[in-house]
Amino acid sequence: MLEIKNLHVKLEEEDKQILKGVDLTVEAGKVHAIMGPNGSGKSTLSYVLSGKDGYEVTDGTATLDGEDLLDLEPEERAAAGMFLAFQYPVEIPGVGNMTFLRTAVNAQRKARGEEELSAADFLKVVRAKAKTLKIDADMLKRPVNVGFSGGEKKRNEILQMAMLEPKMCILDETDSGLDVDAMKLVAEGVNALRDEGRGFLVITHYQRLLDHIKPDVVHIMANGRIVKTGGPELALEVENNGYADILAEVA
Amino acid sequence: MAALDQTQVKEGVDQETVDAVAEVSTYKYGWETDIEMEYAPKGVNPDIVRLISEKNEEPEWMTEWRLAAFERWQQMEEPNWAMVSYPKIDFQDQYYYARPKSMEVKPKSLDEVDPKLLATYEKLGIPLKEQMILAGVEGAENAPVEGRKVAVDAVFDSVSVGTTFQKELQEAGVIFCSISEAIREHPELVKKYLGSVVPVSDNFYATLNSAVFSDGSFVYVPPGVRCPMELSTYFRINAENTGQFERTLIIADKGSYVSYLEGCTAPQRDVAQLHAAVVEIIIEEDAEVKYSTVQNWYPGDEEGKGGIYNFVTKRADCRGDRAKVMWTQVETGSAVTWKYPSCILRGEESQGEFYSIAIANNMQQADTGTKMVHLGKNTKSRIVSKGISAGKAQNTYRGLVSMHPKAKNSRNYTQCDSLLIGDKCGAHTVPYIEVKNNSSRVEHEATTSKVDDDQLFYCRQRGMDEEEAVALVVNGFCKDVLQALPMEFAMEAQQLVAISLEGSVG
Ligand SMILES: Nc1ncnc2c1ncn2[C@@H]1O[C@H](COP(=O)(O)OP(=O)(O)O)[C@@H](O)[C@H]1O
Numbered sequence: 001m002l003e004i005k006n007l008h009v010k011l012e013e014e015d016k017q018i019l020k021g022v023d024l025t026v027e028a029g030k031v032h033a034i035m036g037p038n039g040s041g042k043s044t045l046s047y048v049l050s051g052k053d054g055y056e057v058t059d060g061t062a063t064l065d066g067e068d069l070l071d072l073e074p075e076e077r078a079a080a081g082m083f084l085a086f087q088y089p090v091e092i093p094g095v096g097n098m099t100f101l102r103t104a105v106n107a108q109r110k111a112r113g114e115e116e117l118s119a120a121d122f123l124k125v126v127r128a129k130a131k132t133l134k135i136d137a138d139m140l141k142r143p144v145n146v147g148f149s150g151g152e153k154k155r156n157e158i159l160q161m162a163m164l165e166p167k168m169c170i171l172d173e174t175d176s177g178l179d180v181d182a183m184k185l186v187a188e189g190v191n192a193l194r195d196e197g198r199g200f201l202v203i204t205h206y207q208r209l210l211d212h213i214k215p216d217v218v219h220i221m222a223n224g225r226i227v228k229t230g231g232p233e234l235a236l237e238v239e240n241n242g243y244a245d246i247l248a249e250v251a
Numbered sequence: 252m253a254a255l256d257q258t259q260v261k262e263g264v265d266q267e268t269v270d271a272v273a274e275v276s277t278y279k280y281g282w283e284t285d286i287e288m289e290y291a292p293k294g295v296n297p298d299i300v301r302l303i304s305e306k307n308e309e310p311e312w313m314t315e316w317r318l319a320a321f322e323r324w325q326q327m328e329e330p331n332w333a334m335v336s337y338p339k340i341d342f343q344d345q346y347y348y349a350r351p352k353s354m355e356v357k358p359k360s361l362d363e364v365d366p367k368l369l370a371t372y373e374k375l376g377i378p379l380k381e382q383m384i385l386a387g388v389e390g391a392e393n394a395p396v397e398g399r400k401v402a403v404d405a406v407f408d409s410v411s412v413g414t415t416f417q418k419e420l421q422e423a424g425v426i427f428c429s430i431s432e433a434i435r436e437h438p439e440l441v442k443k444y445l446g447s448v449v450p451v452s453d454n455f456y457a458t459l460n461s462a463v464f465s466d467g468s469f470v471y472v473p474p475g476v477r478c479p480m481e482l483s484t485y486f487r488i489n490a491e492n493t494g495q496f497e498r499t500l501i502i503a504d505k506g507s508y509v510s511y512l513e514g515c516t517a518p519q520r521d522v523a524q525l526h527a528a529v530v531e532i533i534i535e536e537d538a539e540v541k542y543s544t545v546q547n548w549y550p551g552d553e554e555g556k557g558g559i560y561n562f563v564t565k566r567a568d569c570r571g572d573r574a575k576v577m578w579t580q581v582e583t584g585s586a587v588t589w590k591y592p593s594c595i596l597r598g599e600e601s602q603g604e605f606y607s608i609a610i611a612n613n614m615q616q617a618d619t620g621t622k623m624v625h626l627g628k629n630t631k632s633r634i635v636s637k638g639i640s641a642g643k644a645q646n647t648y649r650g651l652v653s654m655h656p657k658a659k660n661s662r663n664y665t666q667c668d669s670l671l672i673g674d675k676c677g678a679h680t681v682p683y684i685e686v687k688n689n690s691s692r693v694e695h696e697a698t699t700s701k702v703d704d705d706q707l708f709y710c711r712q713r714g715m716d717e718e719e720a721v722a723l724v725v726n727g728f729c730k731d732v733l734q735a736l737p738m739e740f741a742m743e744a745q746q747l748v749a750i751s752l753e754g755s756v757g
C-alpha cells in the first residue's frame with residue numbers, strides 16, 4: 001500500500017538533511033509502528049508524506065497504491081486516502097468542529113467524484129462515531145481544538161480519521177500526554193478502523209500504546225534512517241532497555 | 252411553468268443558490284444588461300437637478316430642497332483625509348440619471364415588463380417569487396412561500412422598479428416603497444424626516460446626493476408594530492458612466508421593530524463608477540432597527556482598473572429613550588470604499604451596535620469604520636470590526652467614539668481585529684476617542700494576525716483545497732459578525748467571503 005524507497009529529505013530553507021534514505025513498506029491490513037529517539041525524523045517523515053511545505057525531497061520515492069505521492073498537493077493526497085493524526089493538532093478559532101468535519105468529508109467526496117453527504121446523514125454518522133470516542137455534543141460545536149485538553153485534541157484527531165475513512169493512517173505520537181483511559185479510547189478508535197484494506201503507521205515512544213494497538217511490524221528510526229525492523233518484541237526491547245543497545249548494535 | 256418550479260429551490264438562500272455562487276471563480280455579477288436606457292445629458296447643474304425632480308414627479312418643495320443642496324455642493328471641496336487614493340473624479344463626466352426605457356410607464360402586468368429586466372433579477376439571485384412580484388405577475392403574491400418572507404425593493408440604476416409584498420405590509424401598517432413614491436404619497440413624513448439625520452450640508456458626497464438622488468427606499472413602521480418580514484433593497488448599477496445616488500429613509504416609530512437588508516452589485520467595467528448613497532434612520536422611543544448590508548460592488552480587476560467608488564453616508568439617530576440600532580455590514584466589493592455607518596445615541600439608555608467585515612483583495616482600498624456619538628445618559632455602544640486584507644489591498648478601520656458631557660455613565664466596547672493574507676497587504680487601525688465626562692468608560696481592543704500556514708496545512712491534509720481552507724479560516728475569524736446577520740444572508744455572506752478571497756493565496 002504505502003511504499004517508501006530511499007527517501008532523502010532536507011529543509012527547504014537551510015542546508016540540513018533530515019531523512020537520509022528511508023525504506024519502508026506498509027501492506028494493506030497491517031499495522032507498522034515506528035519508534036526512535038527525539039529528533040530522529042519521525043514527524044518529518046509524516047509531514048513529507050502528507051505534503052507539508054518547507055521540505056525538499058532530494059532523492060527517493062513514496063507511493064500509495066502505486067500512485068506517486070510526492071507530486072500531489074496535500075488535499076490530493078488526502079483524497080487519495082492519506083491521513084495524518086497530528087502530533088500537535090492545530091486550533092482554528094471560530095470554526096465549529098462539526099463544520100470543519102463536514103467541509104473536510106465533503107471536500108474529499110467531491111474530489112473523488114462522489115456525492116456530498118446530506119446534513120442529516122452526516123449528523124447521524126458523526127454522532128455515532130463521536131459517542132464511541134466519548135466526544136459530546138458540546139465538543140462537536142466548539143471551535144476546532146480551541147481550548148481542548150490534550151486528550152480531547154487527540155480523540156478529535158481519531159474522530160476525523162473515523163469520519164474520513166482513509167486508506168493509509170499515520171498517527172504521530174497520538175498517545176503522548178494521554179492518561180490511561182484516554183489512551184484506551186484512542187486505541188479502541190484505531191482498532192475499530194483496522195481493516196484488510198487499510199494500513200497504519202503508528203509513531204510512538206511507548207510500549208503501552210502498542211499493548212492496545214498490536215503492531216505487526218516495529219521499526220526503529222534513528223538519525224534519518226530506519227535502523228532496525230522486527231516484530232512486536234522489538235518494542236518491548238526498547239521499553240526495557242531504551243534505544244542505546246539497539247543504536248550501538250547497528251552503529 | 253418552469254419559473255414556478257424553480258421558485259421552490261430558489262426561495263431564501265438554499266443549497267442550490269449557495270452552490271451556484273460557489274461555482275463562480277471571478278466577480279459573479281460582472282455582466283451588463285443590454286436594455287434600452289433613457290439618459291439625462293452628462294454632467295450636473297441646476298437643470299439636471301430640476302430634470303431629475305421632474306422625472307420623479309416631485310412637488311415644488313422637493314425641487315427647491317434639491318436646488319439648495321446643489322448650491323451648497325458647489326461651494327464644497329472633495330475630502331481627502333481618508334487612507335485611499337484614486338484618480339480625480341470628473342463630476343461633470345458622469346450621467347446623473349438613467350432608467351430603463353421600459354420603465355417610463357410602470358408595468359401593470361408581466362407582459363409589460365422588459366424580459367431583460369427580469370433576466371437581470373434572476374442573475375442577481377433575487378428569489379424567483381420576488382422577481383415575479385417585482386414584475387407584477389398576477390397571483391404571485393399568493394404563491395406558497397417557504398421559510399421566512401423577505402420583501403424586496405429593487406433599484407436598477409436610478410429608479411426603483413418595484414416593491415414586493417406591498418399588500419401584507421400595508422395590512423401591518425408598514426410603508427415600504429421607493430423614496431420617489433414616498434415623496435408623492437407621504438410628503439408629511441418625508442418633509443419631517445428627510446435630511447434630519449444627515450443634514451443637506453453634512454459632507455461633500457451627501458450634499459451631492461441630496462441634490463441628485465434619483466431614487467431609493469422608504470420605510471415607515473408605525474408605533475408598536477413589529478414589521479412582519481425582513482425588508483430588503485437590491486441596488487444594481489447597470490448603465491455605463493452612471494453615478495448611482497440612492498437615498499434611503501427609515502423611520503421606526505415608538506416601540507416598533509424592523510430588520511432591513513441591502514444588497515448591491517454592478518457590472519464589470521474598465522472605467523470606475525461612482526456610488527454615493529445616503530441612508531438616514533430615525534429610531535424613536537423603545538424602537539429597534541437592524542440594518543444589514545452585503546455590499547458586493549465590482550471591485551476592479553487585479554491591476555486596480557475599474558470598479559465602484561463607494562462613498563456612502565449612513566447614519567442612525569436614536570432619538571427616543573431606549574432606542575436601539577444595529578448596523579451589520581459585509582463589505583467585499585468596490586475599488587474604493589469610504590464608509591462610516593454612525594449612531595447618534597441621543598435618547599437615554601439608547602444603544603448602538605456596529606458589526607463589520609471588510610475584505611480588501613488585489614488593489615482594493617477600504618477606509619471604513621463607525622462613529623458612536625453618545626449624547627444621552629446611560630447609553631451603550633459596541634463595535635466589532637473584522638478587517639481582512641489580501642493581495643496588495645489596504646484596509647483601514649477608522650472609528651470615533653465620542654462621549655459628550657451629558658452622556659453620563661455611558662459605555663463603549665470596541666474590538667478591532669485585522670487578518671492579513673500574504674505580505675503585500677496592509678491593515679491600519681485609527682481609533683479616535685473623546686470622553687468629556689468622568690463617569691463613562693471606553694474600552695478598545697485591537698489585534699492583527701496572519702492566516703497561519705499550519706492552519707492551512709491542517710485543513711488541506713483533511714482534504715480541502717487551499718482556497719477552501721482560507722475561506723474556512725477567514726469565516727472563522729469573522730464569525731462574531733456573520734452571526735449578527737439575518738440567517739438567510741449569513742450563508743450568502745460566507746460564500747461571498749470565499750469568493751472575494753479567491754486567488755489570494757498560492
Ligand atoms: N521546519 C524545521 N525547521 C528546522 N528544523 C527542523 C524542521 N523540521 C524538522 N527539523 C529538525 O529535524 C530533525 C527531525 O525532527 P522531527 O522529524 O520532528 O523528529 P522526531 O519527530 O523524530 O522527534 C530535528 O533535528 C528537528 O529539529
Ligand SMILES: [Mg+2]
Nearest residue numbers: 042043044087
Ligand atoms: Mg515528532
